[in-house]
Amino acid sequence: LAATQPSTNWHLKENARDHHTSKFSSRELIVRRGQAFIVTFNGTEQPEQNLTFITETGPKPSKLAKTQATFGISSTVSKESWSAVLQSTSSNSVSISISSPPNAVIGRYKLSVQSTSSDGSSQESLGTFVLLFNPWSSGDDVFMPNKAECEEYVLEEFGIIFAGNKNHINSFGWNFGQFQGDILSICLSMLDRSLNYRQDPATDVSHRNDPKYLGRVLSAMVNANDDQGVLLGNWSGNYEGGKSPSSWTGSGEILQNWKKSGFKPVRYGQCWVFAAVLTTVLRCLGIPTRTITNFSSAHDADGNLRVDEFYDASGNHLDRAADSIWNFHVWNESWFSRSDLGPSYSGWQVLDATPQEESGGIYQCGPASRNAIKEGDVDLDYDCPFVFAEVNADCMYWNYDPATGKKTLIFSESTVIGQFISTKAVGRDDRVDVTSDYKYEEGSPKERDTFKKARKKLGLEDKFDPTAPTPQEIDQKPDISGKFKVAGPLEVGKDLNLILVLANLQSDAKTVHVNMTAWSTVYTRRPIHEIWKDSISVTLSPKEEKQFPIKILYTEYQQQLTTDNTIQVTALCHVEGGIQVLVQRDITLDNPAIDIQVLGEAKVNKEVDVEVVFTNPIDVEVTNCVLQVEGNDLLRGILEIDVPPLKASEKSSTKFKLIPFEAGPKHLLVHFSCDKFADIKTFKMVNVID
Helix, strand or coil, X not given: CCCXXXXXXXXXXXXXXXXXXXXXXXCCEEEECCCEEEXXXXXXXXXHHXXXXXXXXXXCCCCCCCCEEEEEEEXXXXXXXXXXXXXXXXXXXXXXXXXXXXXXXXXXXXXXXXXXXXXXXXXXXXXXXXXXXXXXXXXXXXXXXXXXXHHHHHHCCEEEEEEEECCEEEEEEEECCCCCCCHHHHHHHHHCCCHXXXXXXXXXXXXXXXXXXXXXXXXXXXXXXXXXXXXXXXXXCCCCCCCCHHHCCEHXXXXXXXXXXXXXXXXXXXXXXXXXXXXXXXXXXXXXXXXXXXXXXXXXXXXXXXXXXXXXXXXXXXXXXXXXEEEEEEEEEEEECCCCCCHHHCEEEEECCCCCCCECCECCCCCXXXXXXXXXXXXXXXXXXXXXXXXXXXXXXXXXXXXXXXXXXXXXXXCCCCEEEEEECCCCCCEEECHHHHCCCCCCHHHHHHHHHHHHHCCXXXXXXXXXXXXXXXXXXXCEEEEEEECCCCECCCCEEEEEEEEECCCCCXXXXXXXXXXXXXXXXXXXXXXXXXXXXXXXXXXXXXXXXXXXXXXXXXXXXXXXXXXXEEEEEEECCCXXXXXXXXXXXXXXXXXXXXXXXXXXXXXXXXXXXXXXXXXXXXXXXXXXXXXXXXXXXXXXXXXXXXXXXXXEEEEEEECCCCCEEEEEEEEXXXXXXXXXXXXXXXXXXX
C-alpha cells in the first residue's frame, strides 16, 4: 500500500475561482486563508476516519509556532484551526475540503496524508500549495468589506502614480503585474532573504500571519540598504551603471532583474519606484495596498517637526541641511487591523520603502496608522513622528553666510507642507484627494492643536532648542512681498518665461537689491546645476507693484536639466533698512506629448495594429529614439522598438502588432526616450472583447 504514490487533483480552476486567485499563472494551487479548498487524491484504501492530514511551512515546522498542523476528518469546519471535511469517496479516491484558520501563517505549505491501519501507518506527500491573506474573509486582519476596493487594491495590476509639484500635478501609468510569471515566487523568496529570516528563520516564519510584521519587513527589503534588497536608491541626477528611476514602467522587470542577477540590488530607484514595487509585493500576497503621493513633502531628519532650508546672499539654495522639502514623495498605504493599538487605529496604514531615515537601526518605515497621524498620536508604533512631519512640519528659511557661519531667519511658514495628498480612484483612472484623511484643515484651530499635541508627545515643548529662531525673528514683518508668475508654456524644448512681481507694502519708498538664480534640481529639490543668474536694483514707491519679465532660454537649460525636468527659481531681495525677502518657485516642465491609437477592434487571440505618433517639437534633430511598450494580457514582456532619428518638427509613426490573450479593460503603457527628451510616458486603456 505504501508504495502507491497518491496522485493529487488540486481542482486548480474551481479553487482559484473561489479564492480570487485566477489571475495567477501558476500550476501550483494558490488559495487564501480562512476559506475552504477542495483536494482529491487516490491511492488509499483505508476508511476515511483513519486519515490524518499534515500541513507544514518554513524550515522548522512546529505546532507551537503554528507552522505545522495535524488534523483528521471532522464533520464541521473549525474557525480556530486547520480542519478537513469529507466531500465524497469512490473506490479508490477521496475528496476533502480543507480549511485554514483566518490567522494562519502565509507562504508555501507541504500537504501530507497519513493513513493508519492494523499494519501500522504510512505517510504520503500530496504536494505543495501557497496560502495568502484573504481580504474577502471577515475573520482576516486584512478584511476589506467593500468588494470594489478589494478588486482595485488586490486584483488590479495597473496603477496611476501622481508626481510633479503642488502647482502642477502630473501623472503616469505603472504596471504592478503582481500576477505575472514567477512574481509570487520572487515575493516569497524576498521574505526568506530578510534580515529577520537570516537571524532566526523559524521565528520569522511564525510571524508571517501578521500583516503589520510583513509590511514592516518588506518596507526594508524593497530598498537595498542593510539587506541587499531589491532596489538601490540614487538621487544624484547621474544614473550611469544602471537605469534612471524615471525610465521604469512596471515592477515586473525590476523584480525579474533582481532574481536573475542572483539577488543583487537593481539600479536605480527613487520614491515612486520603491512604492510601486512594494505595492506589487503586498497585493501579490493579498494585503490591500495603494500608492499615495504627498506634495511639498517634508523630510525631517532631526525629529523636531521643523525643516530648515539655507540660502546664500546670491539666492543660491545651499545643499547643506539634512532636512529637505521634496516637490513630492510617494509612499504606500496598506489596509489591516491594528490589534496592538486598538480598533480606532485600524484601516489604512502608512508604509514607506524609500530609505530616508533608520528605524530600529535599519531603513524601514511603518506601519504608521493614518488615524494616529491625523490625531497627532505620534507616540504610537511605528514611525509616526517621521510620517507626521512629512505632512505637517513647519518650514524655516535661513540666510547663511559660509564665511562667518552666521545664519539669519528670512521667514517661516506653517501651512506649506503636505498638500494635495493623492491616490488613484477605485475603478477609474482619476485622482482622489485624501489630504483630509491625514490632517484637519490647514490653519484651523483643530489642526494647530493637533500639531501642539504632537510636539508635546515628542517632548519638544519644554526643551530649549538653540537652533530655533527667536520669537522676535519669527514676528518680523517684511516691507515688500514678491512672487513668480508663469507667463508662457512650461514645456521641455521651449523657453521658460516668468514674471517676478514685487510689491511695496509700506507707505514710504523702498530700495531693493534682488539676486536671482535658476538651478536644475531633482524632484527632492536638491540643486544639481546652475542654469542662470541675474541681479537688479529697483525703487518701489509707496504701495507700488512692479513686474519684471524673466526669460530662460531652452539652449541655457537643455544641457543641465535632470530627468525630473525640474527647475528652481529663486530671488533673494535685500531691502535697504528692512529684512530680506525670499521669493521662490519650483517649475516642473512637461515633456512633449506622444499619441497611441489602436487601429481596429481588440479581440482575444486576434492580431490588432497599434500606432504610436511622436512629433519632434524642437528645431534640431533628435537621435537615439527608443520606444518601449508593456501591458498585461496584451503582450508578454516588454517590446522595444528603435525609432529612426527625427529632424526638426518631423513626425514619426511607429506601428506594431498586439495579440491580446484576455478579455476586459487592459492598459497599454508606452515609454519613449531620445537624446533630448528622457522618459516621455503615456498609457491607453484598451477594451479587449471575447
